[in-house]
Amino acid sequence: MSDPSRSTAPRLARRALRSGSLLVGGLIVAGLLVAALFAPWLAPYAPTRIFPGAEIRPPGSAFLLGTDEVGRDILSRVLHGARVSLGVAIPSVALAVVGGTTVGVSLGYWGGAPDLLAMRLFDILFAFPPILLAIALVAALGPSTVNLVLTIAVLTLPQFAVLARGATLALKPQDFVQAARALGASHARILGLHILPNLAATLAVQASLSLSIVILVEAALSFLGLGTQPPAPSWGGMLSRGRQYMTIAPWLVLAPGLAIMLAVLGFNLLGDAQRDLLDPRRAGARGRSA
């Protein structure tokens, strides 16, 4: 299973270098990670520091992106916002990947009644508009970062489960899995050595795309006041409070809004690029057209 991929590695690398999406997406995501990790050192001021008398300043030399309605530096808040946004998105997607893959691979591998039952359950969960279910769950549990992460993880998990299950079902009858089984390999060995490595790429694509969706969901919940609570600088919350002043001071909403857009765009591009690299047919179609 690893041999064919090794022989295509140079071709993959060449395609990767040519892919504009990968470059732009990668740069944006790298920038986000840097902002999230080093916000306290990169930001000119503390995100909650109030400059009395400097409320609603337009972008200028002292405050590069201006100040908000209580006199806080918007650039510092947007940079720290990356920390808030990724601080929710990365743990919840990580939980969803681990949980979803475990559930999906087990269902696909062993099948039977639990499989049928779980698939019906997922169908029901997919019927809910995700943002509505997230709103309702967070409203019931109470807004806190932990509840936010858990809710989003639970809502994202079925996508990974369904994906992993389908891929496992496709891998199971293949010769190399059957051969391993005939040779007496244990279930754990087959799952860990033959199934999971072949799932990793597909799951990585979905993880990138899920991150972009989860960033949107976190922003939407914070926008409604159900996400990360103030004074933490969440992009959605900043945008929501800035709306009061948006006609006289549009930078109050433009800065966090563009930050959300950039973050979502970055993970979207990265996911698209990964998918193209994995599926030459798609990349070929684009190559013909681009």
Add this chain to the structure above:
Amino acid sequence: MATYVGKRLLLLIPTLLGVSVVAFLLIHLIPGDLVTILLGITAGQNEQTRQALIHALHLDRPLAVQYLLWLGDVLRGDLGHSLVSGFSVRDELARSYPVTLQLALMAMAIALAVGIPLGIFAATRAGRALDASTRVFSLLFISAPAFFIGTVVIIAGARYAPWLPTLGHVSFTESPARSLLTMLPAAASLGLAISAIIARFTRSSMLEVLGQDFVRTARAKGVADGVVVYKHTLRNALIPVVAMAGTQFVYLIGGAVIIEEVFALPGMGRLVVNAIYQRDYTMIQGAVLLLTSAAVLVNLAVDLLYHVIDRRILYA
């Protein structure tokens, strides 16, 4: 066909029951003693109101019995009363639902009207400037949250077109033309995000069909370019687009909830958000149940429509 429709309709029952279980359990997820929490919102804490509430919500019965009693009420059209105002949840929902429905339908119409032509242009001019700019447009709008697009629309509207009504609401029954006009900015904000997805999908679907043998045959025997694109290709390419647009409806309903907050529309979103601030749990429950059931039914309708359009699909 008939058996397929029958099967899909039968599957509707467990799905809707599942949705009702989730909506029912929602209230029981609230940490702490339910009666105290619910009473904390309403007037008194005395024993009489406490017992009345326990009785009204059947809280003195086992959970499964509670669910069945609640489901019986729901099926009779009784969704309980608001914990805050005491008004019937059903009446409140009936008042706000048409607003959200109108918003979602308008947004979908805009999304299809913008997305499909854009996708066709991009596919027929694949590789040229228009294709590239369509791709950039799609990516930007897919990445922008609808509440941000909406906010920008309001700012731009106030600055460059102050005569345009961006806030407020006129009901459709009162004045259809004015109602459509006042809701246009909100519907456009929501629709543009989805039009980007539809444009991308239409493009790739068109490209796929354009590469097929029967299209090459049609071209080879001298069929005019326009006929090939619109008659041979588009009809086939639109089938998956219809199915995809249907799945977007679920997201559209969720998006409508948030965009209503931006444009101050008195729909389900406003109702849900206010209910959350006031901890009006019966209202939240009713709204979740109604919106999700609507999404399930739309999905079913799209699925059936898909099978009517594409007769090649086996009704397995």
